[in-house]
Amino acid sequence: MASSKVAIITGASSGIGQKSAIALSKAGWSITLYARRLENLRETKAMCANPDQILVVQGDVTDEEGVKSLFHKTVEHFGRLDLLFNNAGINAPAVPIEELSLEKFQQVTNINLIGTFLCTREAVKIFKAQTPQGGRIINNGSISAYTPRPNTAPYTATKHAVLGMTKSTLLDGRKFNITCTQIDIGNAATSMASGHAAGILQANGEVTAEHMMDAQHVGDTIAYIAGLPPDVTMLTVNIMATRMPFVGRG
Template sequence: MANTTSTKVAIITGASSGIGRAAAIALSAVGWSLGLSGRREEQLKETAELCNLKDKTLVVPGDVTDEEYVIRLFKETVEKFGRIDLVFNNAGTNAPAVPLEQLTLSQFQNVVNVNLTGSFLVTREAFKYFKAQDPQGGRIINNGSISAHTPRPNSSPYTSSKHAITGLTKCTALDGRAFNISCTQIDIGNAYTDMAARLSVGALQANGSVVPEAMMDPKHVADAIVHIASLPNEVQVLNFTIMSTKMPFVGRG
């Protein structure tokens, strides 16, 4: 399942915790070199320490909504490792789960800026390098969400941004086709991370009830990412959904 080629290079955003950290550890374990991105430098360093090949990790702290930072992230990664084979657009945020009329414009825009604009900036830079390098091509994996298909109550900023990720994924796959650039949207349901842990205690359902939801270990998501990353760029996995078997998604209840 795993690609053990030691020359493979990946950039992971949101690598300081959760799914990003789990993906970094899993890719490192099969020989990938990693450019680790995130806003929290100390936590990024912790991720690097947990990786199998510490000399093949690069910590580049910063904010993916900052265009100059994203440009520097790619430049420093390529300067250290020589090329880029994979980008995991994982950085994301959410807004308070409040009725829509209580949301502020800044709360809505912050979610869109991180989840969508950040992913666009990273994708744009990846295209520049994927097209120019030899051999040409690469793979992008976008962290979508179950919410890219079916929303939770009081989730308009997050759900809107994840629906937009679906559009970005399809455009990336189409525009990258001629250049051996593939793109996957991985939709994750209830991995036990800091962002999603509250759902295991009680999650608001569409019928107004609040019930605990089943969770899964982020390692299973990381293993899926390693598998997708191991495929040749001639193979496209456009959509991949992974979730806890007992999660209320199909029918939402």
Template sequence: MPKTAIVTGASSGIGRESAIALCKAGWNVVLAARREDALNETAALCGSAEKCLVVVGSVADEAFVKTLFSKTVARFGRVDLLFNNAGSNAPALPLEDMTLEMFQNVISVNLVGSFLCAREAVKAFKSQTPIGGRIINNGSLSAHTPRPNSAPYTTSKHAIAGLSKSIALDGRAFDITCTQLDIGNAETPLTARMHMGVLQPDGRRMAESTFDVAHVGEAVVHIAGLPADVAVPQFTIMASKAPFLGRG
């Protein structure tokens, strides 16, 4: 039987590309995000109505997340992969100008949403036969080194590192693996600004290299297709000329 993946943030960018790649690799794919029209576009690009399920809502909403997983199991019978990809960011502001609402919004989506989805995935993984499954959490280069004026986003991504390690440890006895997928400068609408120049730690603005987001989809398919006795705790994929290794 085809395996089943849930991809959050599937309405565009990395989520859309990963969903398309999984579907082409033979997976059933559940597409989750807040914009129904964009999700329907992703489903059309996947090219198989039978293999796709669109579920609209926010991962920061606990009731929605529970519904997401119940609809997935009702449609496809089980869950084999969760790609925790939904994300939010705040304006690039000095810490003293950041509002509590800005900070909490990023934490709610990036961290709390990932926790809620992971929790429901683990419940499904433990209750199905055969047991087990795989979680891929979208981390970031910012899970290791921040950009200037990025406290909410950087905080959320550092927390994803702890969440991923905990899932991997606690899931070990149940054939549950977890990967922190750290992506740097994949070409999406969100990275278009990088060609115009982005703020560097030394105060300069510098154009940064990007890479084809299709390679992220290929990486997700590769990790997802590994057997249960193979774990990939961390996977970094980035533009080869991105200044990450020299950041700061």
């Protein structure tokens, strides 16, 4: 099955990944949805405007062979790849660093950073080899790629690292018509960020309920970036709830 616009979305079973799949499908994209929860992936597929243009692949971004298979299946099914959205990510419990286990730190690193590396590597291989050459990668960064919350060392460290990956990918891909964007999201209403609305620790020691925004705005932004011509790059894009404490945080 050939298509002029083909995307892979990791972490597509819920939240930002799901909203992005809906927005891209509405814009006419064919999409491979990738995540660990198969039933949730099927739910995402059913929500898309054109479910017949959706391929579901179950797997984990930390599994190297699984990631290779994801990209192979996508090209085998759709004929090419135009967009990778590295969206899969997790956080660690908000505890002081001396209480954090190495296992938990490595788990966050493996999903947020190593997973981004593995998927980027496989996408770049395809982008360089296909005709016409090139493609676009969007990395899900975070407000925390710039300013941390209290007790978030693993998440903050990995998101700073993803920013470095974003810049390196853009630089190294330039002559191959490969571009890369980082979207930095603040307080989108997803299950991962649900606690922010109830109250979250601030730098001054207070626990404050924060304003949230509809996650579909993020999905629509992903679709906009994806629709840009290949000679246009948005290096970093910030989208956040207007009244969330980021500017002046701390």
